[in-house]
Amino acid sequence: MSVPFLPFNRPDVSDEEIDEVVAALRSGWTTSGPRAQKLEQQVREYTGAKNALAVNSCTAALHLALAALDIGPGDEVITTPLTFCATVNTILHVGGTPVLVDIGADFNIDPEHIAAAITPRTKAIVPVHMAGLPCDLDAIHALARQHGLAVIEDAAHAIGSSYKGVPIGAGPSDAVAFSFYATKNVSTGEGGMVTSPSLDLHNRMRTLCLHGISRDAWRRYTAEGSWFYDVVASGFKYNLSDIAAASGIHQLRAVDARNARRAEIAQRFDAAFADLDTLELPPRRDDSLHSWHLYILRLNLDRLTIDRGEFYDEMRKREIGCGVHFIPVFLHSYYRETLQLRDNCDKTRAEYPRILSLPLYPSLTDDEIERVIGAVREIATTCRRTHAVGVQAQ
Numbered sequence: 001m002s003v004p005f006l007p008f009n010r011p012d013v014s015d016e017e018i019d020e021v022v023a024a025l026r027s028g029w030t031t032s033g034p035r036a037q038k039l040e041q042q043v044r045e046y047t048g049a050k051n052a053l054a055v056n057s058c059t060a061a062l063h064l065a066l067a068a069l070d071i072g073p074g075d076e077v078i079t080t081p082l083t084f085c086a087t088v089n090t091i092l093h094v095g096g097t098p099v100l101v102d103i104g105a106d107f108n109i110d111p112e113h114i115a116a117a118i119t120p121r122t123k124a125i126v127p128v129h130m131a132g133l134p135c136d137l138d139a140i141h142a143l144a145r146q147h148g149l150a151v152i153e154d155a156a157h158a159i160g161s162s163y164k165g166v167p168i169g170a171g172p173s174d175a176v177a178f179s180f181y182a183t184k185n186v187s188t189g190e191g192g193m194v195t196s197p198s199l200d201l202h203n204r205m206r207t208l209c210l211h212g213i214s215r216d217a218w219r220r221y222t223a224e225g226s227w228f229y230d231v232v233a234s235g236f237k238y239n240l241s242d243i244a245a246a247s248g249i250h251q252l253r254a255v256d257a258r259n260a261r262r263a264e265i266a267q268r269f270d271a272a273f274a275d276l277d278t279l280e281l282p283p284r285r286d287d288s289l290h291s292w293h294l295y296i297l298r299l300n301l302d303r304l305t306i307d308r309g310e311f312y313d314e315m316r317k318r319e320i321g322c323g324v325h326f327i328p329v330f331l332h333s334y335y336r337e338t339l340q341l342r343d344n345c346d347k348t349r350a351e352y353p354r355i356l357s358l359p360l361y362p363s364l365t366d367d368e369i370e371r372v373i374g375a376v377r378e379i380a381t382t383c384r385r386t387h388a389v390g391v392q393a394q
């Protein structure tokens with residue numbers, strides 16, 4: 001008897017969200033307007049951020065922040081290799097030099113490795129809250145203050161996370177970039193948000209977000225507007241449509257409940273795998289709230305007869321989709337050929353072959369959770385080495 005395929009990800013869409021999208025379409029205003037403004041207000045209220053700008057991706061948010069901070073040719077930006085390529089591409093888009101430094105035990109950029117990579121040319125740090133687990137922001141901000149560096153958080157995974165009681169988005173970083181991409185904890189299909197404590201930086205990002213035009217279209221074409229506008233910079237086209245924002249309004253309202261369900265599933269996975277010496281559970285922090293965007297299992301390869309690729313294939317044979325987050329940036333051919341590594345990133349290299357992301361999303365049913373658990377346990381048990389690989393003499 002065959003079972004239906006369980007995808008790695010499945011979007012959550014409520015009836016309220018569908019109705020809001022239809023209402024946006026019927027309203028006569030589909031580009032950035034009242035719904036994008038409402039979503040910005042909701043993000044300010046939800047995170048406690050002073051300013052929020054709705055954009056059409058997290059990539060756009062990162063690019064805007066780097067551009068508005070005047071980071072450009074000759075400037076070095078320190079970030080993690082264990083991320084999606086967008087983190088590094090946006091640094092290249094402004095002409096900056098990405099400097100990749102290794103991760104720590106929490107899978108996030110390691111502040112000690114940041115400190116070792118700082119030079120007089122360093123202008124910014126772009127930490128990524130991997131899987132939704134907050135970075136050690138206190139240590140990162142201490143380095144930033146000491147060396148006069150900007151901090152732009154890649155919070156693509158981290159809507160709903162908080163660090164020592166402070167929601168991600170509300171802290172002292174210059175800018176925090178969220179993703180509302182289809183698979184993220186809040187989705188508008190494509191979309192994002194960038195928050196900032198600085199009204200000045202926010203205003204610069206808002207101008208650059210829409211061609212460098214000094215007033216946005218909403219104000220130009222409504223009764224209160226006038227015909228005049230000025231282009232004050234060569235900006236980009238990164239604004240979020242009201243159709244997308246309509247989704248976001250209801251997605252954001254649901255995020256706490258959905259993240260709580262993610263945390264519950266992560267807890268069940270942890271409990272189900274804790275006794276297996278062939279697996280290692282994802283890192284946690286006692287002082288912070290995890291959004292559980294991803295559940296990244298680590299395989300103890302020296303105790304298994306199969307590698308990660310074969311483990312993935314075994315899951316596929318059981319009709320379960322998994323993922324790998326991420327292929328380290330420096331292993332992709334473009335960066336291999338163009339980026340010089342200052343840090344060998346030994347831990348990232350060691351972790352990459354053994355990471356596997358399991359399906360983790362609120363709409364997983366209890367039966368589906370049991371299916372994932374059953375498959376992982378079966379593979380991890382039947383493919384366990386009966387004799388441990390001998391430790392080689394040094």
Ligand SMILES: *Cc1c(COP(=O)(O)O)cnc(C)c1O
Pocket residue numbers: 056057058059060083084086087128154156157178179180181191192
């Ligand atoms: C998804 C993702 C991005 C890019 O988000 P978009 O909204 O698709 O541009 C950036 N960084 C990380 C870590 C991501 O996972």
